Amino acid sequence: xxxxIIIGAGVVGCALARKLSQYNGAIAVLDAAEDVADGASKAxxxxxxxxxxxxxxxxxxxxNVRGANMYAQLAKELGVPYNPIGALVLGFSEEDRATLNKLxxxxxxxxxxxxxxxERDEILKLEPNTNxxxxxxxxxxxxxxxxxxxxxxxxxxxAAQNGVEFIFNSPVSKVYExxxxxxxxxxxxxxxxxxxxxxxxxxxxxxxxxxSDQPLQIIPRRGEYYLLDSTVKCPFTRTMFQVPGKMxxxxxxxxxxxxxxxxxxxxxxxxxxxxxxxxxxxxDFVLDKCRLTWPKVNTRPVIxxxxxxxxxxxxxxxxxxxxxxxxxNAFEAIGIESxxxxxxxxxxxxxxxxxxxxxxxxxxxxxxxxxxxxKPFAAMSEEERKEACKRDANYGRIVCRCEVVTEAEIRDAxxxxxxxxxxxxxxRRTRAGMGRCQGGFCSPRVMEILCEELHCSPLDITKxxxxxxxxxxxxxxxxxxxxxxx
Ligand SMILES: Cc1cc2nc3c(=O)[nH]c(=O)nc-3n(C[C@H](O)[C@H](O)[C@H](O)COP(=O)(O)OP(=O)(O)OC[C@H]3O[C@@H](n4cnc5c(N)ncnc54)[C@H](O)[C@@H]3O)c2cc1C
Numbered sequence: 001x002x003x004x005i006i007i008g009a010g011v012v013g014c015a016l017a018r019k020l021s022q023y024n025g026a027i028a029v030l031d032a033a034e035d036v037a038d039g040a041s042k043a044x045x046x047x048x049x050x051x052x053x054x055x056x057x058x059x060x061x062x063x064n065v066r067g068a069n070m071y072a073q074l075a076k077e078l079g080v081p082y083n084p085i086g087a088l089v090l091g092f093s094e095e096d097r098a099t100l101n102k103l104x105x106x107x108x109x110x111x112x113x114x115x116x117x118x119e120r121d122e123i124l125k126l127e128p129n130t131n132x133x134x135x136x137x138x139x140x141x142x143x144x145x146x147x148x149x150x151x152x153x154x155x156x157x158x159a160a161q162n163g164v165e166f167i168f169n170s171p172v173s174k175v176y177e178x179x180x181x182x183x184x185x186x187x188x189x190x191x192x193x194x195x196x197x198x199x200x201x202x203x204x205x206x207x208x209x210x211x212s213d214q215p216l217q218i219i220p221r222r223g224e225y226y227l228l229d230s231t232v233k234c235p236f237t238r239t240m241f242q243v244p245g246k247m248x249x250x251x252x253x254x255x256x257x258x259x260x261x262x263x264x265x266x267x268x269x270x271x272x273x274x275x276x277x278x279x280x281x282x283x284d285f286v287l288d289k290c291r292l293t294w295p296k297v298n299t300r301p302v303i304x305x306x307x308x309x310x311x312x313x314x315x316x317x318x319x320x321x322x323x324x325x326x327x328x329n330a331f332e333a334i335g336i337e338s339x340x341x342x343x344x345x346x347x348x349x350x351x352x353x354x355x356x357x358x359x360x361x362x363x364x365x366x367x368x369x370x371x372x373x374x375k376p377f378a379a380m381s382e383e384e385r386k387e388a389c390k391r392d393a394n395y396g397r398i399v400c401r402c403e404v405v406t407e408a409e410i411r412d413a414x415x416x417x418x419x420x421x422x423x424x425x426x427x428r429r430t431r432a433g434m435g436r437c438q439g440g441f442c443s444p445r446v447m448e449i450l451c452e453e454l455h456c457s458p459l460d461i462t463k464x465x466x467x468x469x470x471x472x473x474x475x476x477x478x479x480x481x482x483x484x485x486x
Contacts, residue, residue, distance in 0.1 A: 001192045002026045002165075003359055005184050007172050007207065008199035009033070010041035011148065011344040012333050014155035016197060019352030021162035023361035028193070029156070029164060030186065032171035032203065034465025035425045036418060037152035039201040041341065042428065043276065043308025044223075045265065046148045046256055047239055049339040050087065050140040052107025052115060053249055059318040061110045063343035063350075070345040071144060078154035079372025080147060081257035087143035087239035088123065090293060091136045099243045100138040107140070114141045129235040131295050143239055147257040148341050149428045150373065153418070158370040160417035167191075169465065172200070175207055177327040195329035195359055197351070202273025202311045204334035213325025217314040218335055220273035221247070223265025224282035224307040227256075229436045232301040234261035240293050248310075249338060251289035253297075258431070263290050263297070265308070278305045303436050310337040320347055321354065331355055374412060376431065378404040399449070400442040402435020410446060414453040421454065423447065424464040443470070 003025035006013045014036055017029045031038065048071045054060035075082030091100045100117055107115045118139045123130055126139075160166060174185040175196055184191045198207050205218040228234070239254035247267035256262050266282040283305055290297045313319060313335025323330040331354065333347050340347075355361075377395060380388060388395040394408035413420045413429035420426045423433065426446050433439030433446065447461045447470060454460075462468045472478070 001181070001194070002028045003193065003361060004028075004195045004197060004355060005030060005182070005191060005193040006197045006199055007175075007184070008039070008201055008204070009036040009152075009156065009166065009168075010039045010199060010201050011037070011152045011155065011341055012336050012347055013197075013199035014152050014159060015344045015348035016199060016333065016352055017159035017164045018155045018162075019348045020356065020361075021159045021164045022364055022367050023356045024364050025356075025359065025361040027159075027164045028167055028191070029159070030167050030170045030172060030184065030191070032169070034168045034421055034462070035428075036156045036166070037149040037428065038464070040308050040310060040337075041152045042149040043225075043306055044148050044338070044341055045252060045254065045262060046145050046341070047087070047252070047254065048082070048144040048146050049342045050107065050115070050143040051110045051112045051339070051342070052103045052138065052140060053244060054106075054110065054339065056106055056109040059320055060339060060343070061106075063318060063320070063346045064339040065111050066346035067339075067343040068142065068144070070349075071146065071342070074345055075146060075151070077372070078151070078158060078370050079374075080151045080154045082144060082146045083255075083257055084142070084144040085238050085255065086139070086141040087241060088127065089138040089140070089241040089243060090123070090130065090134050091138075091243060092131075092133055092292065093135060096243045097136050100136060103138050103244075107138075112140065112142060115139070127236050127238060127240065129294055129296070130240070131293060145239065145254060145257045146341070151341075153429060154370070154373055156418045157416060161368045161371065162364070166418050172207060175210055175330075177211070177330070180328075182329065195331065195355060197355060198323070198330075198332040198334055199336075200334070201336070202309055204311060204332065208323060208332060208334060211326040211330055212323050216319065216335075218273075219312045219314060220270050220275070221310040221312040221337070222268050222270050222275065222282070222307050223310065224278045224286060225262060225264030225305060226283065226286060226299065226302050227304050227306070228261040228263070228301040229303045230258060230260045231436065232261070234259065235294055235296070236261075242289065242293060251286055253290055253293050258434075261301075263287070267310075269312070270309070273309050273311070276307045276309060278307050282307070304438055311335055312337050318343070318347070320351060329358060374409060377406045377409060378431075399445050400430075400432035400435060402437050402441075403431040405430045405432040405442070407449065410449050411453060414450060421450070422462045422464050422468075423450075423470065426450065
């Protein structure tokens with residue numbers, strides 16, 4: 001019997017788990033996937049939005065600005081890559097100027113600091129690669145970039161350090177209340193808790209509609225991206241937006257927290273929230289839009305494409321708090337589309353306090369401080385590298401040549417609480433496979449290390465859980481099978 005079961009290990013569920021780990025209570029996080037950050041939290045723009053986009057008075061506006069103000073400190077505490085680079089929203093006509101002025105006013109009402117509209121000369125001085133046809137821009141110096149999956153991972157590590165249990169490969173099919181106890185059905189069995197919190201992203205409406213008297217709809221909205229090689233300098237030092245449209249904030253070009261250039265996203269409503277394919281149409285749309293910001297854009301330095309799916313609520317605002325019309329002690333943070341990454345720390349802070357208060361969970365007498373993410377070998381000085389190799393000889397073995405990731409870092413990523421179990425799990429924790437060869441060289445060695453650490457056969461290793469196995473059999477088996485067919 002848990003005190004709280006959180007359904008969904010995205011940035012919202014993990015931030016909430018971390019907050020609740022500061023109380024005395026048995027907390028579990030369930031996820032359908034085999035790792036944290038498998039939904040929108042791994043595939044987004046990674047922008048900590050300043051907060052001028054959301055309509056004043058909405059939950060999006062409130063939590064965005066509050067969350068963004070918490071980010072610098074949180075990222076420092078957890079050791080997550082975060083860079084306050086600022087952002088420009090470009091306008092190419094007087095009509096765009098009117099929109100930018102509206103955003104400026106909205107931003108001021110939302111409490112965003114240092115916002116101003118700037119003119120062509122200043123834009124070109126700040127960002128010389130901008131299309132010279134630009135007329136004006138909204139300048140938001142408080143906008144930042146963060147590594148979204150590393151933030152989610154770091155939140156989960158800190159929660160686990162303070163006793164939160166993470167249970168993966170557990171898609172929740174049903175939730176119901178009986179005798180003041182919540183029952184959570186998964187293929188492995190039924191778990192019980194005093195309270196549940198639905199943070200299930202695109203899967204959240206199904207669970208909400210089982211228990212609420214106010215059914216709601218979440219529309220999966222896919223966004224596709226190009227990622228450029230980090231060895232090619234990003235043409236911009238800030239995040240470059242265009243004026244937003246009715247489907248969202250539009251297409252941007254931005255350096256990521258790791259220095260690659262990111263181009264996207266598109267916005268397309270789809271049926272299946274797990275459909276993260278990329279399409280010719282979506283990618284062409286991105287490229288076309290990017291040309292307006294950066295006329296010289298081309299696909300030569302592209303190392304990968306990917307997509308993420310937004311959980312767009314039909315009501316157009318975040319839904320946070322007790323589930324309407326449900327029995328007591330059911331809570332939710334759903335419809336958390338953009339700016340949900342920015343808002344997550346603030347959502348967790350308030351929702352966590354609300355849940356703890358309802359359950360009368362006492363504050364924990366001892367809370368472990370976060371162990372910050374390891375400094376990557378790639379970012380160490382020569383002196384630091386020598387020291388690291390002395391401490392652990394595995395620092396002397398480079399596994400991923402593109403991103404300079406060592407065997408020591410890969411082993412640590414697997415051994416940590418909430419450790420990696422798949423090739424993608426290692427990739428998101430260490431960057432092995434994130435470079436220009438996209439794992440072409442290092443995957444076999446990463447697979448070997450996973451087998452050694454997890455004591456399993458290479459045949460069990462997956463790319464990202466489920467059926468995504470990398471090997472189909474041993475050569476002996478395949479040869480025997482072939483002879484039998486002959
Ligand atoms: C293309 C795109 C760009 C974005 N850009 C930004 C940005 O720049 N800045 C910003 O602030 N925000 C951005 N966002 C929004 C941000 O990514 C999301 O708001 C945030 O990641 C939502 O986190 P979450 O934890 O609610 O959901 P998710 O990360 O989707 O996590 C939900 C989890 O629930 C699990 N789950 C679902 N159903 C079940 C079930 N039945 N049982 C068990 N587990 C289940 C899933 O496996 C998943 O792990 C963007 C989103 C997208 C898609």
